[in-house]
Amino acid sequence: MKDCSNTYVYLCGVIAIIGIISTSYFYLQSEEQKTNIESLRQDRNLFLNQTKQKDSQLLVASTTIDELTSQLSDLKDDLEDLADDYRDERNRNEDFEDQIRSLSGTLGDLDKLAKTDKELLQKYSKVYFLNENYIPERVSKIDDKYIQDGKPDQYFHARAIDHLEDMLKAAKRDDIDLKIVSAYRSFDEQTSLKGQFTQVYGTGANTFSADQGYSEHQLGTTIDLTVDSVNGTYGSFADTEAYEWLLDNAYKYGFILSYPEGNEFYVYEPWHWRFVGTDLARDLHRGKDTFYELDQRKINEYLLDFFD
Numbered sequence: 001m002k003d004c005s006n007t008y009v010y011l012c013g014v015i016a017i018i019g020i021i022s023t024s025y026f027y028l029q030s031e032e033q034k035t036n037i038e039s040l041r042q043d044r045n046l047f048l049n050q051t052k053q054k055d056s057q058l059l060v061a062s063t064t065i066d067e068l069t070s071q072l073s074d075l076k077d078d079l080e081d082l083a084d085d086y087r088d089e090r091n092r093n094e095d096f097e098d099q100i101r102s103l104s105g106t107l108g109d110l111d112k113l114a115k116t117d118k119e120l121l122q123k124y125s126k127v128y129f130l131n132e133n134y135i136p137e138r139v140s141k142i143d144d145k146y147i148q149d150g151k152p153d154q155y156f157h158a159r160a161i162d163h164l165e166d167m168l169k170a171a172k173r174d175d176i177d178l179k180i181v182s183a184y185r186s187f188d189e190q191t192s193l194k195g196q197f198t199q200v201y202g203t204g205a206n207t208f209s210a211d212q213g214y215s216e217h218q219l220g221t222t223i224d225l226t227v228d229s230v231n232g233t234y235g236s237f238a239d240t241e242a243y244e245w246l247l248d249n250a251y252k253y254g255f256i257l258s259y260p261e262g263n264e265f266y267v268y269e270p271w272h273w274r275f276v277g278t279d280l281a282r283d284l285h286r287g288k289d290t291f292y293e294l295d296q297r298k299i300n301e302y303l304l305d306f307f308d
Ligand SMILES: [Zn+2]
Pocket: 217, 222, 223, 224, 271, 272, 273
């Protein structure tokens, strides 16, 4: 019986020790969990605080972004206004430049016109005549190879002589050997020539030799042409290939036939060609009116580009 009670006491002691140990263990466990929970709570609070802080920072940032956006938009408006102003200013400048350009163009034209002798496009007849004191601005000697034998020292208007020589060269390329019988004639030469005609033909000379001062030859821009085959006689020039060639080509070099067949201004002169500028010669060639039929005001419009 004594043994039995010892065993019991022993068992009770073991159980008590186990109880104490496990109670302590669970107590410690729970304390640790409490500590963990507390730490988690602190972490959570810290996190919440940080979140709140971030939120307020975000709010500040978004306010700043809104302000910046609005400032940018204002800047953009300002820039657009500036660009508009710049465009307006540039347009004004361009308009001004255009005005200057057109003004200087007009001045250039006026200057060119002032330097172009108006007589060069006048019509001369029994009514309108060239002053006896008139002399061309400047004349140049025509190359002797283009001159009919026995008619040396022929002169032509210096500013138009290139057109004349271009025409004579072009004719030569087409085997038309044009020769000049007469070119620039001064008033005195014209007077003496008229005297010769008058002596031979009496007053009838008026019909085929212009009265002194009326002659287009005094301008320096008119020539009488021939070819060897007609032996210097004017009359049969109209039957030559050279005449046909001139009718087809002279306008390209600015020359026109002053007195065509059937004209009412003067006797038909197939040999007598006058330089009137390439623009007018071309338009006369295309149209139906002759130089003398055209209105003087219309003719004057061609003066600006006379020598071009
Ligand atoms: Zn003539």
